[in-house]
Amino acid sequence: MNVETTDTPLVWLDHISKHFGEGETRVDALKDVSLQVFPGQLVALLGPSGSGKTTLLNVIGCILDPSSGSMELDGELVVRDGCWLRRDLRRLRLDKIGFIFQFHNLLPFLDATDNVALVLQLAGADRASAHKRAVELLDYLEVGHRQNAMPAKLSGGEAQRVAIARALANRPRIILADEPTAALDSKRAQIAMDLLRKVAIEQDAAIIAVTHDEKIFDRFDRIFQLRDGELDTR
């Protein structure tokens, strides 16, 4: 499915490069990567191990400093010529980006509702409103009946739904997913992708996922292949 759009891109990378080390030990993890992702789009990043997928995800997720280039997230220029324009990257992540992990990474000591509410409280929401929105999100993702369950008691599919709810909690418009279906069987993987599609459309969000799961390739609007740090559109 392709989403044709004329909107401003939610993620805009302009000649982003990232290298580690210098001289003989220098490794170019990303080479002059330019990319635009629009609201409502599901984008896949493919590539063999060491191709730079995770590095690219980390740069977009404001975890890793790019060496050069510029980056705009949700209409805000955050990197210019390899330098961050905002100091508080934690807040930037909290406001603009949601993360979905390979193994859901729910905090094992919080129940489903509190895993979602925590993100809201970290952003400054009071306990009651955070709890209310967390329950709404769990209902939205059809896992509201498990709101009091601890992560260890959730099935793989349920845990991934809770993780998606957590990623959506602060209404970010950019969602980064790291192998979101890796821990799911093929039926649940398709359900998870349906959910991500629903989120992309209804929340007007852009979803960028690193995946190796060939069964879900056809569920993405655009697929980018990374080879030795260079980006190809597939």
Add this chain to the structure above:
Amino acid sequence: MNLAYRDARHGLGRFLLTCLGLGLLLGVVMAMIGIYRGLVVEALTVARAPAIDLWVVEANTRGPFAEASRIPGDLREAIARIAGVAAAGSITYQTVEARYRGAKLRLYVIGYEPTRPGGPPEIVQGRGIARSHYEMVADRAAGLGLGDRVLLGRSTFTIVGLTRNQVSSGGDPAVYITLPDAQKLQFDIAPPAQRVQSARGTDAVSRDTVNTVVARLQPGASVDATANTIQRWKHLSAITQEAQEAILYKSLVDLARRQIGLFTSLLLVVSAVIIALIIYTMTMEKLKQIATLKLIGASDRTIIGMIVQQALALGLIGFAVGVAFIVSIKDYFPRRVVLESDNVLVLGLVVFVVCLLSSGLGVRAALKVDPATALGG
């Protein structure tokens, strides 16, 4: 949302077991401190019991506890007449072994004159000595009961009163008998030896010998001035109560005190290392969760708060368990375990500081965690 509390509650059994283990360790530290304090208290108990100001002993000795001292018993009359002395009494000290209900019983026998200073400080059961011979007041630690009869030397004594916490510096329970009985016990020799002495013509030597004469001064009288007056008699030494306690403290228990003190210090260091390891391990086990927290936007303050709060909770609960543990078993130790509130408080502060410093190690590890490690398998 208190993450430290929620995390501890999630693994409550494990957390409480860790607290219990730490509590037992801290209990052992407190026991050692209590034994250390008990040693000092017991060393001073007998010296403090008569509540006097001056100890008159044989010249050039530091008696009667640190060195042997023998002086004439009637010297108390001369001491009692010195200006400023309110009362004086003669005392003997000796350790004897008796047999009681088939078992060996070591006793620290104190001979005193019931109307003069030197007797038991309090009678907790029964009465004081009222007859001139064969009555005894015993410390409860001896395990003797009122009416029990004990053979000492060639005389049998009846227990008429019980006192408490009166033991020698070696931990032997004290018993009080009259001075004549004590002198007979200490200085009378067996009949065959007596016959030999009679044949030599030396049996007429007086046995009115004591180890010390103690003096209680009148209010306002100068201890030093009175001591100087007594020192003028070349055959006597006068030791103030303060000096006597210093002698006991430095001579009798110093080695044991230092030994236990060093062991207690080592135990404290070991406890500190164990606390640090527990807290560090607790943090290291949570690195993936910490990375996730960082990635979803938790501030360093939130993460530091979680680690420090858990470390302090561990220390607090462990300390409480340790106090409860040692309070419940301290009376079963063969020697006194003295838990003074200031010692317990200081240990509490040490545990607090150790937990805080140990959590610093965990915090350092947590702050180094790259949030990117939450991504990927």
